[in-house]
Amino acid sequence: MPCQIAEIFSSVQGEGLLVGCRQVFIRLQGCNINCSFCDTPVNETGFCKIEQHPGQKDFRQLPNPLSAKEVADAVHSYDLSIHHSISLTGGEPLLWTSFIRELIPFIKGTRHGIYLETNGTLPEALSEVIELIDIIGMDIKLPSISGLIPFWEEHRLFLKIAGKKQVFVKVVVGEDTTEEEIEQAAVLISEYGKGITMIIQPVSPAASGIKSVSPARALYLQQLALKILANVLIIPQTHKIMGQL
Numbered sequence: 310m311p312c313q314i315a316e317i318f319s320s321v322q323g324e325g326l327l328v329g330c331r332q333v334f335i336r337l338q339g340c341n342i343n344c345s346f347c348d349t350p351v352n353e354t355g356f357c358k359i360e361q362h363p364g365q366k367d368f369r370q371l372p373n374p375l376s377a378k379e380v381a382d383a384v385h386s387y388d389l390s391i392h393h394s395i396s397l398t399g400g401e402p403l404l405w406t407s408f409i410r411e412l413i414p415f416i417k418g419t420r421h422g423i424y425l426e427t428n429g430t431l432p433e434a435l436s437e438v439i440e441l442i443d444i445i446g447m448d449i450k451l452p453s454i455s456g457l458i459p460f461w462e463e464h465r466l467f468l469k470i471a472g473k474k475q476v477f478v479k480v481v482v483g484e485d486t487t488e489e490e491i492e493q494a495a496v497l498i499s500e501y502g503k504g505i506t507m508i509i510q511p512v513s514p515a516a517s518g519i520k521s522v523s524p525a526r527a528l529y530l531q532q533l534a535l536k537i538l539a540n541v542l543i544i545p546q547t548h549k550i551m552g553q554l
């Protein structure tokens with residue numbers, strides 16, 4: 310099954326527990342939800358952008374959709390031996406489980422395998438690919454900042470499956486994130502293990518009307534979560550500071 314791919318590039322992971330690790334990013338197109346803070350516009354060109362030289366933004370283009378073989382060839386155009394892992398991101402990569410099942414066996418030679426970047430709302434889809442994934446960074450989406458309904462039950466089921474692999478949880482926060490929300494997220498995580506790391510990710514200004522979180526508020530939210538979990542880190546998106554993809 311071919312897949313709509315927005316872009317493929319080699320960069321440094323700018324978020325979460327793998328921050329600083331070199332990765333090849335495969336950005337699958339489309340999402341099942343619509344977070345108000347989302348920084349990833351849909352690629353409407355009909356072409357997948359593939360960066361030819363890391364950091365140079367010298368894209369070549371391939372017409373969408375791409376076959377698993379075409380994506381694997383693009384990924385292997387980078388020296389995978391220096392890459393920590395392959396990041397499957399989006400959009401929501403779990404909308405494309407048949408494609409992922411086809412693609413992963415083609416990809417050889419990273420140090421730590423396949424990293425899945427996901428909104429954590431599609432547990433059944435996760436169960437279709439879990440055996441092919443090595444590390445999972447899942448979001449818990451908080452209504453005050455996503456502008457959406459909560460997904461507590463979906464996140465709970467998702468974490469139960471994700472827990473079979475290495476997993477950490479990212480929670481994007483803004484100035485209006487409530488005490489109750491951060492505590493509910495921390496309790497949900499603690500049900501699967503007090504040692505699972507929660508990353509508090511301050512929202513980066515993307516859409517208009519998004520207020521960034523003040524240092525005092527971020528520290529207070531971390532303090533609340535640390536009463537429930539052993540590992541709670543505040544890590545802002547670092548790739549944006551460097552102007553990297």
Ligand SMILES: C[S@@+](CC[C@H](N)C(=O)[O-])C[C@H]1O[C@@H](n2cnc3c(N)ncnc32)[C@H](O)[C@@H]1O
Nearest residue numbers: 346347348349399400426427428448512513515
């Ligand atoms: C673009 S999403 C793609 C993967 C998946 N759909 C998800 O939401 O996890 C990748 C990560 O970027 C985060 N993100 C998106 N927009 C952001 C913003 N304006 N500030 C901080 N993080 C943001 C998401 O919360 C998610 O952790």
Ligand SMILES: Nc1nc2[nH]cc(C(=O)O)c2c(=O)[nH]1
Nearest residue numbers: 320321322323324398548554
């Ligand atoms: N450098 C870099 N790090 C990232 N971490 C998560 C990203 C994403 O959009 O999924 C992302 C991204 O787009 N670029």
Ligand code: SF4
Nearest residue numbers: 340343344347400428
């Ligand atoms: S789930 Fe991820 S890709 Fe989808 S809208 Fe939210 S942040 Fe953007």
Ligand SMILES: [Mg+2]
Nearest residue numbers: 348349398554
């Ligand atoms: Mg991004």
